Amino acid sequence: MEHISADLLVIGNGIVGASTALQLKKKYPKLNILLLDKEQHCAGHQTGHNSGVVHAGVYYKPGSLKAELCKKGAELTKTFCLQHNLPYVQCGKLLVATSDLEMARMEALRKRCYENGITVQTISAPELRRREPNITGKGALLVKATAITDYPEITRQMNRLFRDLGGKTLFGAEVVKIQEVEQEVRVQTAGNRIHAVNVVVCGGLMADRLARMMAIALTFQIVPFRGEYYQLPSRLRSLVKHLIYPIPDPDLPFLGVHLAPMVNGSLIVGPNAVLGWKREGYGRFNASIKDIAQMVQYKGFWKVLGHNLHAGIEETIDSLYKPGYLKRVQKYCPRIRAKDLLPYPAGIRAQAVMEDGSLVHDFLFAETDRSLHVCNAPSPAATSALPIGDYLLTKAAEKFSL
Numbered sequence: 001m002e003h004i005s006a007d008l009l010v011i012g013n014g015i016v017g018a019s020t021a022l023q024l025k026k027k028y029p030k031l032n033i034l035l036l037d038k039e040q041h042c043a044g045h046q047t048g049h050n051s052g053v054v055h056a057g058v059y060y061k062p063g064s065l066k067a068e069l070c071k072k073g074a075e076l077t078k079t080f081c082l083q084h085n086l087p088y089v090q091c092g093k094l095l096v097a098t099s100d101l102e103m104a105r106m107e108a109l110r111k112r113c114y115e116n117g118i119t120v121q122t123i124s125a126p127e128l129r130r131r132e133p134n135i136t137g138k139g140a141l142l143v144k145a146t147a148i149t150d151y152p153e154i155t156r157q158m159n160r161l162f163r164d165l166g167g168k169t170l171f172g173a174e175v176v177k178i179q180e181v182e183q184e185v186r187v188q189t190a191g192n193r194i195h196a197v198n199v200v201v202c203g204g205l206m207a208d209r210l211a212r213m214m215a216i217a218l219t220f221q222i223v224p225f226r227g228e229y230y231q232l233p234s235r236l237r238s239l240v241k242h243l244i245y246p247i248p249d250p251d252l253p254f255l256g257v258h259l260a261p262m263v264n265g266s267l268i269v270g271p272n273a274v275l276g277w278k279r280e281g282y283g284r285f286n287a288s289i290k291d292i293a294q295m296v297q298y299k300g301f302w303k304v305l306g307h308n309l310h311a312g313i314e315e316t317i318d319s320l321y322k323p324g325y326l327k328r329v330q331k332y333c334p335r336i337r338a339k340d341l342l343p344y345p346a347g348i349r350a351q352a353v354m355e356d357g358s359l360v361h362d363f364l365f366a367e368t369d370r371s372l373h374v375c376n377a378p379s380p381a382a383t384s385a386l387p388i389g390d391y392l393l394t395k396a397a398e399k400f401s402l
Helices: 015-025 063-084 100-115 127-133 151-164 204-213 288-297 300-305 309-320 322-330 385-399
Strands: 001-013 033-036 094-095 121-124 139-143 147-149 168-170 175-179 185-189 193-201 222-228 245-247 258-261 267-270 349-352 363-368 371-376
Touching: 001 015, 001 185, 015 033, 015 151, 015 193, 015 288, 033 193, 033 363, 063 147, 063 151, 063 168, 063 322, 063 385, 094 100, 094 127, 100 139, 121 127, 121 300, 127 139, 127 204, 127 309, 147 245, 151 168, 204 222, 204 371, 222 300, 300 309, 300 322, 300 349, 309 322, 349 371, 363 385, 371 385
Parallel strands: 001 033, 001 193, 033 168, 094 245, 193 371
Antiparallel strands: 094 139, 121 139, 175 185, 185 193, 222 349, 245 258, 258 267, 363 371
């Protein structure tokens, strides 16, 4: 058992943890900072399983931390990519309305864009057809600022910069125990005992479990939602030039199945949102007895199911029945056929659910005397990773008297 000492330990080497560690090391170069992850590489979970969209902040409640950090993050992500020659394509997003109800919802979204200071353009049906000949709709919103990037590569670059500054990374080190005492935090992994003066936890799918290891009284639990994707064949890669999104239902927490060009030239469809029976279940069929047992014992789980029963049933049916999933895409892109939906890895969204069954839509943080925890970092966490890191830097400097 190796003993390791650190002034500051950051747990979780996804894009939020990597951003936080990098910014702390830049600000405090003499600080001995260790960035730890249980996987053998960075960006192994939510960071590495998404559609790579740099969000402009269209959907988020004006004045919320999510809206503020997303807008800042979009600009900082662009700057970071340009500085380090990383993939970044400002392809823009079209939110397409296909019914009178969606046209009304589209107008509400346009107003929200205005409130959030986001430039948006209303597009008529003929103009939509001219811009995207394979897309059908009654109208659309064009958000030119939306872009695509490669978040795992951004995270790897953050790791390189962190190490160049003298920071240390440790992989394959799953945290099994955390004990906070007066002078330090003792973290045990399978092969190491780490003695850290202070800790910042960016645990993603394991955020609640890591917080409970430190005896933090929580009023939420992480419930995993699978986002299932398909990839279109190479002959359809030029089908669209923009990101194509449906107009979301404001009563539902997720944005709906969209068409997303990727920076590697591929074109993916998705995601849907179905209940995950395993927190890290990226395959087609996944279940974890531990994860299921923890969910069904939590009263908030049953309440969130009750609140979203109809939508949940529809999502599950369409997950199992490809023609149902296809229908969601054909609503705005009728050219796609069932044979065009090729396998692609799923993603898992770590969704914090309160005891009353309500979903936590904004960022959520917790703390002890010697630790800071990111408890909920929903989309657009990847877009917002740089300002989240700066936010945690400020909090850490104040709390830990750095």
